[in-house]
Amino acid sequence: MEKSDIPRLELASFAEVNYKVPFLDVQHYPLDANYFIIKNRENHPVVDYISPNRRQFFKIFHMTAGTGVLTVGLHQYELCPGDIAFLHPDEIMSWQTTSEKTGGHFCLIHPKYFEHDGDHVLQLLRNFPYFKASKAVIRLTESQSSAVNQSFEAIVREEHAGNDDKKQAISLHLQMILLEAQRAGKNLADQTVPENYGYIYGFLSLLESAFQVRRQDDAIKLKTAGEFAEQLHVHPNYLNTLVKEHTGKTLREHIQERLLYEAKALLIQTDWDISNISYGLGFSGHAAFTSFFKKKENISPSIFRKNAIANLNR
Numbered sequence: 001m002e003k004s005d006i007p008r009l010e011l012a013s014f015a016e017v018n019y020k021v022p023f024l025d026v027q028h029y030p031l032d033a034n035y036f037i038i039k040n041r042e043n044h045p046v047v048d049y050i051s052p053n054r055r056q057f058f059k060i061f062h063m064t065a066g067t068g069v070l071t072v073g074l075h076q077y078e079l080c081p082g083d084i085a086f087l088h089p090d091e092i093m094s095w096q097t098t099s100e101k102t103g104g105h106f107c108l109i110h111p112k113y114f115e116h117d118g119d120h121v122l123q124l125l126r127n128f129p130y131f132k133a134s135k136a137v138i139r140l141t142e143s144q145s146s147a148v149n150q151s152f153e154a155i156v157r158e159e160h161a162g163n164d165d166k167k168q169a170i171s172l173h174l175q176m177i178l179l180e181a182q183r184a185g186k187n188l189a190d191q192t193v194p195e196n197y198g199y200i201y202g203f204l205s206l207l208e209s210a211f212q213v214r215r216q217d218d219a220i221k222l223k224t225a226g227e228f229a230e231q232l233h234v235h236p237n238y239l240n241t242l243v244k245e246h247t248g249k250t251l252r253e254h255i256q257e258r259l260l261y262e263a264k265a266l267l268i269q270t271d272w273d274i275s276n277i278s279y280g281l282g283f284s285g286h287a288a289f290t291s292f293f294k295k296k297e298n299i300s301p302s303i304f305r306k307n308a309i310a311n312l313n314r
Helices: 011-018 119-127 142-161 166-184 195-210 225-231 236-247 251-269 274-280 286-297 301-312
Strands: 036-040 049-051 058-065 068-072 075-079 083-087 093-097 103-109 137-139
Touching: 036 142, 058 142, 068 083, 075 083, 083 166, 103 142, 119 166, 137 166, 142 166, 195 225, 195 236, 195 251, 225 236, 225 251, 236 251, 251 274, 251 286, 251 301, 274 286, 274 301, 286 301
Parallel strands: none
Antiparallel strands: 036 103, 049 093, 058 083, 058 103, 068 075, 068 093, 083 137
């Protein structure tokens, strides 16, 4: 296979033929995920989804079979066998499969995985030029794709073997993947997606920016659906219809889902008392937050935290 530009599709025209309504399942990354995950697509088939929240994970995936459309930020790519994609934690992304079968591997890498004994690998990830929306996909030659696939298979073996030095071995194979991709890589011409997807992206991006609770004295100022629409300079009814049509959920449902996800994250990942979490999430008090949480999860925030921590410590 000779190197060539990655084909790109106009989302609007593609959607008319291939997308079914709702065409994107909104998926949040699991809060209890391991810091390093490697999977084979034969055992974990690709599903159509959009990942709106900052995932914390660097993601790399390599295709050996099948086709699909990847949108990273406001840039879009049509992928086929031999392509490799690099997704930065801060980018909103979506995927649409356009073939019956898909093959290859993907890995998720949390910065903390290499934090203490692999700083050089972490710096490679942070400085790698293709973790950018406008350069996210590289087309490999057949020999390069074969080498990358062998490296992924070696990582899978190391991950399951449980050797004491497996992280060192994984980092070496990961560096070989980055090297092969960089040898093949080229800058790709920027191309923005159509206006309708731009509004969906804009809403999800604004929604994410509202959830920046990093300290106990931070407080979310949740916007209404109308305020989100105003920031995007579009009528609320139009934005709501557009988002509902393409994700299956209304603006209000997205806002509440993201609020619940943040609540779970703070309960699991911090030791803040529930009153502070209630304040940070914009509730009037402990009782209001508990009522909201129990309505959504059928369990109180305190019991959820206790159960989640117990599961993590198993």
